[in-house]
Amino acid sequence: TSVQHVHTSVLVFSAGWLKTTLLSNTVSQFHELIAPFPMANPTQGRSSSILPVSGRQAPQQAVLLWAAPQFVSKCGLHVLHHGRRKPPRRSFACSASRLPSTEPPYVEEMLARENIRTRNTERKARIQKHLGKPEFSPSAYDTAWVAMVPLPDTDRQAPCFPQCVEWILQNQHCSGSWGINQFGLLANKDILLSTLACIIALKKWNVGSDHISRGLEFIGRNISTVMDKQIVSPIGFNLIFPGMFNHAIRMGLECPVRETDISGILHLCEMELRRLAGEESNGKEAYLAFVAEEGLVSLLDRNEVMNFQRKNGSLFNSPAATAAVLVHRYDDKALQYLNSIVSIFGRTVPTVYPQNIYYQLSMVDMLEKIGISRHFSSEINSILDKAYISWLQRDEEIIQDVETCAMAFRLLRMNGYDVSSDELSHVSQASTFHDSLEGYLNQTKSLLELYKASKLCLSENELILENISNWSGRLLTEKLCCSGTKRTPILGEVEYTLKFPFYATVETLDRKRNIEHFDSRVSQQLKTKNLLCHVNQDILDFAIEDFSISQSIYQDELRHLER
Numbered sequence: 001t002s003v004q005h006v007h008t009s010v011l012v013f014s015a016g017w018l019k020t021t022l023l024s025n026t027v028s029q030f031h032e033l034i035a036p037f038p039m040a041n042p043t044q045g046r047s048s049s050i051l052p053v054s055g056r057q058a059p060q061q062a063v064l065l066w067a068a069p070q071f072v073s074k075c076g077l078h079v080l081h082h083g084r085r086k087p088p089r090r091s092f093a094c095s096a097s098r099l100p101s102t103e104p105p106y107v108e109e110m111l112a113r114e115n116i117r118t119r120n121t122e123r124k125a126r127i128q129k130h131l132g133k134p135e136f137s138p139s140a141y142d143t144a145w146v147a148m149v150p151l152p153d154t155d156r157q158a159p160c161f162p163q164c165v166e167w168i169l170q171n172q173h174c175s176g177s178w179g180i181n182q183f184g185l186l187a188n189k190d191i192l193l194s195t196l197a198c199i200i201a202l203k204k205w206n207v208g209s210d211h212i213s214r215g216l217e218f219i220g221r222n223i224s225t226v227m228d229k230q231i232v233s234p235i236g237f238n239l240i241f242p243g244m245f246n247h248a249i250r251m252g253l254e255c256p257v258r259e260t261d262i263s264g265i266l267h268l269c270e271m272e273l274r275r276l277a278g279e280e281s282n283g284k285e286a287y288l289a290f291v292a293e294e295g296l297v298s299l300l301d302r303n304e305v306m307n308f309q310r311k312n313g314s315l316f317n318s319p320a321a322t323a324a325v326l327v328h329r330y331d332d333k334a335l336q337y338l339n340s341i342v343s344i345f346g347r348t349v350p351t352v353y354p355q356n357i358y359y360q361l362s363m364v365d366m367l368e369k370i371g372i373s374r375h376f377s378s379e380i381n382s383i384l385d386k387a388y389i390s391w392l393q394r395d396e397e398i399i400q401d402v403e404t405c406a407m408a409f410r411l412l413r414m415n416g417y418d419v420s421s422d423e424l425s426h427v428s429q430a431s432t433f434h435d436s437l438e439g440y441l442n443q444t445k446s447l448l449e450l451y452k453a454s455k456l457c458l459s460e461n462e463l464i465l466e467n468i469s470n471w472s473g474r475l476l477t478e479k480l481c482c483s484g485t486k487r488t489p490i491l492g493e494v495e496y497t498l499k500f501p502f503y504a505t506v507e508t509l510d511r512k513r514n515i516e517h518f519d520s521r522v523s524q525q526l527k528t529k530n531l532l533c534h535v536n537q538d539i540l541d542f543a544i545e546d547f548s549i550s551q552s553i554y555q556d557e558l559r560h561l562e563r
Helices: 027-034 042-047 105-132 140-148 162-170 189-204 209-221 223-227 237-250 259-277 282-291 302-306 319-328 332-345 356-369 373-392 402-414 421-427 430-434 444-454 463-483 489-499 507-516 536-561
Strands: 009-014 017-022 078-080 089-091
Touching: 105 356, 105 373, 105 536, 140 162, 140 189, 140 319, 140 332, 162 189, 189 209, 189 223, 189 237, 209 223, 223 259, 237 259, 282 302, 282 319, 319 332, 356 373, 356 402, 356 507, 373 402, 402 421, 402 444, 421 430, 421 444, 421 463, 430 463, 444 463, 444 489, 463 489, 507 536
Parallel strands: none
Antiparallel strands: 009 017, 078 089
16 A cells, blocks of 8 residues: 555554554655755755665655764744744754765764764763763752751751852852842842841851842842743742842841832732732642741741641751741751752752652652653653552652642653552542642642643543543633733643643654644743753754654655665
């Protein structure tokens, strides 16, 4: 049967061999599989660099990324921006024609292949390193709170972690700010909150007067950002920033801002407290325990706050939330938690710890989605084995975090591990989900992970998964309706997942789509679990070249069929 007459089957190619999978897909999907990735500029299509395959001239439509070093810089990825703050979409087209070469074609091809192998070997090594031992970015905000913790039995006159104070003194940006400056932004609410926390920490121990002055000037120059509703706010910002700002004023710090700005900042807190006054739920209590101590607002008594303390001594695995408790009162388990983190990271701390399981599972999920997991099978098996043991032991790092729990369930079950859906019973109803911190915050990522996990029913008797599917799907649909035409990366993923469950997609086409929508810029946000961004570019580049090599095999086989 010629390719033009294929209707009820899709040809899926693997390792150079043809396999026929009976699916109700049209021939257009087959041609999408072998088609090049969309070009950034269609007018450049004919002049794009195309390398020959196996000594034969590649067809015009092929766009292969087998670039030798002498023209790698001319053959980069195009980033297509679709509106402000939208995720970049990748185009796999070369932007320039090949540079002239005096080498015979077969020599040039051998050099190109060798360079591909070298680059991929280096990338693979870096990815393997991060899979085995995750590295976490330092959080200036959390480090500042740890720096504020007083040394016990010293009448609270000396810092318990002077190395954190020293880190603050040595890591102020030339702008006067502290924190991660993402994507070249001059200021955002994360940076303002981090800067204010560092200023208060230095003032508390009467050090770094010049640092304090520069920090206050930075806040004064960017104070309008605080009240800009168009800028994303960290969790609890409207409680934490006004509370800390008011505390800074009481400490005698003078920020160069107008009285109207001060009134506006304090009004944010009043509005948030008014909103909270009208709510009664377990989710609200979890939220207040998470943020109120840092906002220096006494909305829960000590016992209510400590009800959320975990076995490792932390509050929600948050160094800042745990340190804020110790700033006001002593707790031995909380201090042990901070001591353990500082002993691991040295002079600074991350925004959430521990999060090894979450990070590693996220990496596994990412590698599987873009089709390169087979290159890391040993590392992935090791990660899944450890996650399975933690699952059986009901480790808090998995069970008490909704997103991690749902992701672990999905990945373990899809990879053949015997996991019961009973462990998701605590979120089997929408009401119980909203009683959690993630549910109170209505976190889209947690909802999406629950929805994906619910699609892995093994029998009709798994009512827990059926219930989760119903209510999580409804809430995700509502989120899409409320967003209108505005589509953030996570909402784009929600829309695609609702339309196309994993069992209704063609794996290779899904892989291509995931590469095209891969965003190597991972945003870092306070009080949330963050992925590393510096390894993501390696993952993306590795996936592009791996897919391009596979694509060349598909094109060869298609030409063979069409003879």
